[in-house]
Amino acid sequence: xxxxxxTTPIYYVNAEPHMGHAYTTIVADVMNRFHxxxxxxxxxxxxxxxxGDKIVQAARGAGMDPKSYADRISRMFRDTWPTLNVRNDxxxxxxxxxxxxxxxxxxQHVYDAGDIYFSHYRGLYCVGCERFYTExxxxxxxxxxxxxxxxxxxxxxxxxxxxxxxxWLIDTINDQPALIRPERYRNEVLAFLREPLExxxxxxPKERLAWGIPLPxxxxxxxxxxxxxxINYVSALGYPDGSLYREFWPAVQHTIAKDILxxxxxxxxxxxxxxxxxxxxxxxxxxxxxxxxxxxSKSKGKVVRPLDLASKYGVDAFRYFLLREMVFGLDANFSxxxxxxxxxxxxxxxxxxxxxxxxxxxxxxxxxxxxPFTATATELDEQLQQQVARAAAEVVAEVxxxxxxxxxxxxxxxxxxxxxxxxxxxxxxxxxxxxHQDRLKTVIRTLLEVNKVTAVLIAPFMPETxxxxxxxxxxxxxxLELRLADDGQWGTLEEGxxxxxxxxxxxxxxxxxxxxxxxxxxxxxxxxxxxxxxxPFDRFKELDLRVGVVKHAERIPxxxxxxxxxxDLGEERQVVAGIGQTHTPExxxxxxxxxxxxxxxxxxxxxxxxxxxxxxxxxxxxxxxTPEQPVKAGASVS
RNA sequence: GGCGGUGUAGCUCAGUAGGCUAGAGCAUGCGGCUCAUAUCCGCAGUGUCCGGGGUUCGACUCCCUGCACCGCCA
Numbered sequence: 001x002x003x004x005x006x007t008t009p010i011y012y013v014n015a016e017p018h019m020g021h022a023y024t025t026i027v028a029d030v031m032n033r034f035h036x037x038x039x040x041x042x043x044x045x046x047x048x049x050x051x052g053d054k055i056v057q058a059a060r061g062a063g064m065d066p067k068s069y070a071d072r073i074s075r076m077f078r079d080t081w082p083t084l085n086v087r088n089d090x091x092x093x094x095x096x097x098x099x100x101x102x103x104x105x106x107x108q109h110v111y112d113a114g115d116i117y118f119s120h121y122r123g124l125y126c127v128g129c130e131r132f133y134t135e136x137x138x139x140x141x142x143x144x145x146x147x148x149x150x151x152x153x154x155x156x157x158x159x160x161x162x163x164x165x166x167x168w169l170i171d172t173i174n175d176q177p178a179l180i181r182p183e184r185y186r187n188e189v190l191a192f193l194r195e196p197l198e199x200x201x202x203x204x205p206k207e208r209l210a211w212g213i214p215l216p217x218x219x220x221x222x223x224x225x226x227x228x229x230x231i232n233y234v235s236a237l238g239y240p241d242g243s244l245y246r247e248f249w250p251a252v253q254h255t256i257a258k259d260i261l262x263x264x265x266x267x268x269x270x271x272x273x274x275x276x277x278x279x280x281x282x283x284x285x286x287x288x289x290x291x292x293x294x295x296x297s298k299s300k301g302k303v304v305r306p307l308d309l310a311s312k313y314g315v316d317a318f319r320y321f322l323l324r325e326m327v328f329g330l331d332a333n334f335s336x337x338x339x340x341x342x343x344x345x346x347x348x349x350x351x352x353x354x355x356x357x358x359x360x361x362x363x364x365x366x367x368x369x370x371x372p373f374t375a376t377a378t379e380l381d382e383q384l385q386q387q388v389a390r391a392a393a394e395v396v397a398e399v400x401x402x403x404x405x406x407x408x409x410x411x412x413x414x415x416x417x418x419x420x421x422x423x424x425x426x427x428x429x430x431x432x433x434x435x436h437q438d439r440l441k442t443v444i445r446t447l448l449e450v451n452k453v454t455a456v457l458i459a460p461f462m463p464e465t466x467x468x469x470x471x472x473x474x475x476x477x478x479x480l481e482l483r484l485a486d487d488g489q490w491g492t493l494e495e496g497x498x499x500x501x502x503x504x505x506x507x508x509x510x511x512x513x514x515x516x517x518x519x520x521x522x523x524x525x526x527x528x529x530x531x532x533x534x535x536p537f538d539r540f541k542e543l544d545l546r547v548g549v550v551k552h553a554e555r556i557p558x559x560x561x562x563x564x565x566x567x568d569l570g571e572e573r574q575v576v577a578g579i580g581q582t583h584t585p586e587x588x589x590x591x592x593x594x595x596x597x598x599x600x601x602x603x604x605x606x607x608x609x610x611x612x613x614x615x616x617x618x619x620x621x622x623x624x625x626t627p628e629q630p631v632k633a634g635a636s637v638s
Numbered sequence: 639g640g641c642g643g644u645g646u647a648g649c650u651c652a653g654u655a656g657g658c659u660a661g662a663g664c665a666u667g668c669g670g671c672u673c674a675u676a677u678c679c680g681c682a683g684u685g686u687c688c689g690g691g692g693u694u695c696g697a698c699u700c701c702c703u704g705c706a707c708c709g710c711c712a
Contacts, residue, residue, distance in 0.1 A: 184643070188710080191641060195711090258709080288709090327652075331644085331708080338650070341664060349677060357674035364673070405652080409662080416678095423679045428672070504675045 004035040004042045005248035009256050009264075010049040010092060010232050013073035014058050017080045019289045019306040019334060020257055023322050027286065027402070028255045029086040030323060033460035034399045037484045043248045045236045046081065047092030048074040049229045051212045051222075053204075066211045070095060080307070085315050085463050087480065092236040094213075094228055102235035103228055104216040106275050111217050115161040115274045116202070118218075125153035158203040158221060165270035166197040172269070178282060180265055181402075182329035185258065185285040189265040200267060202227050230268045234277065250278040258285050284402055287331040292338075306334055316462035317343045317506065320408070323461055328402040340509045347506040350415045351454075354422075355469060358447040359501045361427050370448060370474065370497045371441035380424055381446050385490060387417040388453050392488060395457050404461070411457050418450045448473060448499070449490055456488040465505060472500045545637035546597045547627055548573070548611075550589055565613070569597055570634025573610045579624075594625040594637060 008028045011021050025046055032044040050070040059069035070093075078091050092099060110116050123132040126148070133150055170193050173179055173186060180186040203221040204212065212222030233252065237245035256264050264283050272279055291306060310318035321339045324346070326332035362368055377385070394410030397403075425443045430436040452473050459466035463479035470476055470487075474497035477487065486492075552566035565575045575595070594614040614625050627635075 188642060192711085194641090262710090325650085330651095333650070335650095338664095341650090345664065348675060353675055353677050355674095357678080359674090361673050409652085412663095419678055420680095422673070423671070426671080426673090431673090506675080508675055508677085 002035075002038075002040045003248055003251040004032070004040040005237075005252040006031045006035075006042070006044050007233050007252065007254050008046040009254075009260060010047040010094065010229060011077055012049045012052075012054070013070050013077075014054045016073070017077050017307065019291065021077070022080070022084060022307055022310075023289060023326070024255055024257055024286065025081060025086050025088075026084060026319055026322055027284075027328070027404075029084075029088070030319075030404065030460045031253070031255070031399070031402075032087070033463065033480065036480055037456070037460055037482055037488075038396070039483055039485060041247070043090070043237075043244065044088045045090050045092060045233070046077075046086075046088045047090070047232060047236070048077055048094070049232075050074065050094045051228055052225060053209050053211070056209070056211045067095065083315070084310060085319065090236050092232050094232060096235075098238070099232060099235040100213050102239050103213050103223065103231050105240070106231055106234075106271075107223060107227055108216045109276070110160070110271075110274045113274065113276075115164065116158055117161065118156060119159050120154055120156045121201070122152060122154045124150040125155075126150040155205065157201050157205075158215065158218070159199040160202045160227070160271070160274070162200045162267065162270050163197045165273050166193060168273060169193060169266065169269055172279065179279075180283045180285065182285065184329065185261055185265070185283075188261060192262065192266060197266070200226065226263055226267050227271065230263065230271060233268075233280075250280060252280045253282045253284060254280055255284045255286070258287055261285055284328070286328050286402075287326070289326070289332055289334045292333055292335040309336060309339060313339060313343055313509070314464075314506070316465045317347055320347060320462055323404040324408045325405070327405055343506060344508050346412060348504070348508040350412060350419065351458075351465075352505040354415055354418055354447075355451050355472075355505055356501075357422060358444070358451055359472065359499055362444055362448065362499050363501055365427065365431050365440060365444060368498050368500070370493050370495055370499060371445050372495045373442050373445050373491070374438040375442040377442070377446075380421065381442065384417055384421045384446060384450060387414045388450055388490065390414070392453070392457060392484070396484075399460070408461065411454055414450070414454060418447060418454075421450075422447065445493070448493055452493055453488055453490060456482055456484060468502075468505060472502055473497075474499055545614075546570075546595050547631050547633065547635040547637060548593055548595045548597075549633045550591050550593060553589055567593070567595065567611065567613075568633040569595065569611070573597075575611045575613060577613045579613065579615060591624065592626050592630055592633075594627075 006028045008021075008024045011017070028044060028046065032042050035042045048070070050066075055070060056066050059066045062069055064072075074093055081088060081091075094100075107116070125132050132153075132155070170190065173190060173193075177183075177186070180189055202223055202225075203215060203218075204224045206214070206220050206222055209222060209224070212224065213228050215221045215223055233254070234245065234249060237248055239245045239249070254264060254268075265285075269279055289306075317339070321342050324342060325334075325338065359368075362370070365371075391410045391414040395407040398407040398410070421443075427440055427443050430440040430443065451469060452475065455466045455469035455473075459479045459482050466482070467476070467479050470482075474494060475487070475492075482488075546569050548567040548569045550565055551568050554564050565577055567573045567575050573595075596612045596614065
């Protein structure tokens with residue numbers, strides 16, 4: 001049986017779970033669920049990283065000891081994942097006794113092999129922080145926390161002979177083009193490696209930092225950061241003798257954000273090599289979410305945190321958004337507005353409505369029972385079935401490469417095709433004539449099958465939704481037990497089985513305030529031959545015409561015709577005017593112009609226009625209207 | 639200062655391992671259907687594919703260069 005082992009980084013317990021953590025972990029969950037769907041034996045690991053001076057300080061600040069503090073934050077991470085429908089097999093903590101044992105075993109092994117040595121180094125040390133600073137961390141040569149100059153100090157520490165493995169690593173990355181992916185990050189690592197690699201300091205004296213794992217060969221020192229944290233990937237499997245280790249290593253893929261590329265792309269492989277283990281399969285690196293807080297709703301003056309939106313709009317909608325919106329590897333924008341847009345357009349309108357209309361017709365025409373295929377498949381039917389097969393093939397091709405957005409696009413093309421199919425087959429017409437009963441059965445059955453197969457394809461991304469759909473189609477199954485080879489087969493719905501319509505899968509989120517109702521305009525006399533209408537005087541009086549003075553004018557980038565003006569009408573108005581081909585901004589400033597002052601504001605090229613400048617059209621040319629003598633700004637016109 | 643990335647439709651972004659009229663979604667306008675969550679289907683658009691040079695029969699795609707923004711390193 002094929003094996004698949006996926007990891008997230010272990011998260012440092014100096015901060016609460018946020019978007020970045022959530023994305024990495026959800027991605028790993030999707031990969032895990034997808035490989036289970038394909039029938040792999042899988043293992044999914046996440047956890048927390050709990051040693052180091054920052055934790056000691058944070059704990060002190062909270063009036064706690066480091067372990068209690070780490071317990072608390074670690075618990076927050078552990079509790080967050082189930083709420084996002086993440087199903088990890090193991091949650092490791094670097095304070096777990098078996099982790100500590102494995103770290104020490106590997107340190108000893110590497111030490112015995114001669115790749116760890118003892119050495120002195122000099123550096124700038126802040127007595128207040130009890131740590132060394134690099135020059136660039138200092139502000140005006142001073143410690144940023146204590147505002148005092150660090151002292152030069154010498155310290156002895158243990159170093160990992162990383163430089164020894166530089167050429168090996170370069171060769172390995174060159175030999176395995178997809179070892180680090182996407183390619184941009186592979187290139188970045190190779191760029192690092194063009195410079196000589198320094199050895200890695202891996203210890204801290206206990207007198208300075210006691211909150212760590214003691215070195216097995218020197219009890220006056222603890223190991224620092226990397227030999228502690230990175231080793232979790234094997235310690236969680238019970239290295240070296242555990243059955244999980246034998247089963248799942250090296251069928252492992254790591255998932256990280258780009259900020260920890262260097263430790264995972266350089267330190268970790270050289271450590272693995274020094275420890276004598278086989279290398280991981282892939283290091284998968286993703287980008288950042290830029291949070292647009294301007295587009296996050298605010299209630300009670302409090303900014304909504306992205307993770308709160310998972311409970312507000314549903315976990316599956318949240319997961320769908322993250323996976324559909326970000327191209328793995330690139331940065332993406334996150335906002336509540338964009339989430340709601342995806343939810344409405346993709347989930348409510350396309351997916352949810354297709355399911356809803358399918359079940360409604362099954363209800364109406366066949367008393368809610370799955371009908372048989374009774375007519376020979378037409379070209380229309382076959383095309384749709386092929387579209388489903390293509391979607392499945394695309395999902396199988398893309399998800400292993402972390403091409404989630406492409407996989408989802410393929411599924412959605414299939415949903416769109418199904419919606420088109422409904423229109424073309426027009427079941428409501430077939431239902432009118434008994435002669436078309438067989439055809440109607442086949443059409444509805446085809447639609448039910450499409451819903452079923454797409455539900456299975458969606459399961460790794462939106463497990464809850466998949467379960468709901470399948471349950472209502474009468475083939476209920478826990479999402480983790482679905483298998484593409486069986487459950488994803490076409491035509492496997494049970495004939496005569498009752499389906500249940502139920503609530504909407506994704507109710508639309510209403511965002512727009514209802515359009516202001518247009519005043520029903522009173523009938524207006526219309527002259528023959530489409531000439532100007534005659535307007536009652538009352539309506540003319542509704543126009544607020546004024547004289548304005550142009551205070552400022554500039555071209556709107558990327559537009560030939562539009563100028564952005566600031567006009568003094570007694571009050572200042574921003575106006576977008578389409579006179580850029582006949583007038584330059586310079587010649588407009590200071591001019592008096594005639595304006596409609598009570599026009600509904602409109603957005604042009606992204607700029608709000610709060611009025612309209614009047615011009616006379618003389619063929620191609622536009623002439624501004626101006627009072628014969630200057631008048632005061634805002635003077636009314638009648 | 640060095641390295642890397644990004645710059646494509648009003649907005650958010652795909653895409654092209656060089657080739658006929660450059661794509662999607664949203665937003666906009668018009669039309670159609672009525673099974674459905676006022677949903678769905680069809681049609682209509684708009685782009686100096688950041689600027690400038692070069693290679694080529696041909697560049698949005700390759701090379702050089704400039705600008706803007708972002709990241710990493712020193």
